[in-house]
Amino acid sequence: MHRLLTGLSLMFFLSGCTTTKSISHPDYEQRMASLQALKASMADEWQAGNADLTKVRGKYACTWQPDHRNLTKGKTVSLEIEDGELREVLAEISAQTEVTVVMDDYVEGLITLQLDDVDLGHALDTVLAIGDFDYRLYRNHIFVGIREPSSPSFSRLASTCTYRPVFVSPEEILVMLPPLYRQYVQPNSGKGTLTIVAPNSIQNRLKQDIYLFDRAPEQVVLELSVIEVSRDALDILGIDWNSAKNFAAAASKQYLLDASFFNASVQLPAYRVGHFLDAISLLSQNGDAHIKTMPSIVTQDGRQAQFNSMQTIFGLKQLQNQNGKQRELAYGVQMAITPHISNSDLIQMEINNASVSDLVYDQDHPRLVGHSISSSVYVGNGSALVIGGLLQKKNQRKVKGVSGAGELSFMEGLFQQRNTRSYETEVLIMIRPRILKS
DSSP states (O other), X not given: OOOOOSSOEEEEEOTTOOOSOOOOOTTHHHHHHHXXXXXXXXXXXXXXXXXXXXXXXXXXXXXXXXXXGGGTTTOEEEEEEEEEEHHHHHHHHHHHXXXXXXXXXXXXXXXXXXXXXXXXXHHHHHHGGGTTEEEEEOSSOEEEEEOOTTSTTHHHHEEEEEEEOSSSOHHHHHHHSOHHHHTTEEEETTTTEEEEEEEHHHHHHHHHHHHHHSOOOOEEEEEEEEEEEEHHHHHHHTOOTTOTTOHHHHHHHHHHTTOOOOSOOOBOOOOOHHHHHHHHHHHHHTTSEEEEEOOEEEEETTOOEEEEEEEEEOOOGGGBOTTSOBOOEEXXXXXXXXXXXXXXXXXXXXXXXXXXXXXXXETTEEEEEEEEEEEEEEEETTOEEEEEEEEEXXXXXXXXXXXXXXXXXXXXXXXXXXXXXXXXXXXXEEEEEEEEOO
């Protein structure tokens, strides 16, 4: 699988790794201890207040059937057959057990087997396994027929059950069933149920499969942090997209030359997640970093989560079209993430159109500058992925002058001083997936 980078770069923050640069905090250890205690307390409350969803099952109901198991109780069979006719074997079973066996006209075949004093139910299961045959117990006889829905004997073999799933839709269950068994199942979208019409052996198999599919899906919390940092902050954090060791940076550089770069995701030495956020907090005190938003989204394994943090600007004269109507400009961060949990606690994140856009002014004319990426990467449970590479210049304009003098247009140039400062910033998007163990 290749990962195509379009303007942004990827970087992993790995547990247990550190950079060569560090930022210390005098109360760091005490703060981390308090945070861990709070998290443990919240986890205990969560476990106490939530049921074990793995034990929740949908409602399975079947039409009432008389219990004729006494017909086979205490009956045993012993056989030693070589290339025997199936109908003759069933007749021999009937003779040994003194139970009437009624057979469909299409029940036929050859069989070789040896049975030593096995119960009647076991003997019938073994003998009828040579073809698509089944049986059903009635009050005073056993009926043997073909379990294909098109068979004339199917109605005498089949029973009807309904199932109301809890965690998935009836249509999703139908798709997950093997093709052989779908012919026995009909989804009822309006009622949210499945109708199963099948012989008892197929009913039992379908019940096991349906319970397997209709399980509480694992949940993933996606912790996102959208951070704007200065160029100096990148150096302090040890993030260098232009480093020769960083393949993702090389992809970003080649993108500017209209080239493509594959396999752009790479594991790098980095801060632990907690240390990284602490460093950002300290940098924000000096104006070198700004945490724009820190949302958390809970989604299910395999279900897409949407994140949007957009701003809309309108009312500017520059945004008027030829008809004088106002146009809107929307900018910010948006993305769609679908997590997939593997057995080894790795989380595959399908990131679809993760885009970052900003409003810039070019000679007082507003325009949007944006970059986006779509990729599929694996991240460890609790580790973090950082998307970066959006480095741009911003202009900050300051006006100094005598109060009130600016209101007189002819005196504006005499009493006011305009200063424009250019500086570079980069938007980092940190995504930290965690599996909820509820």
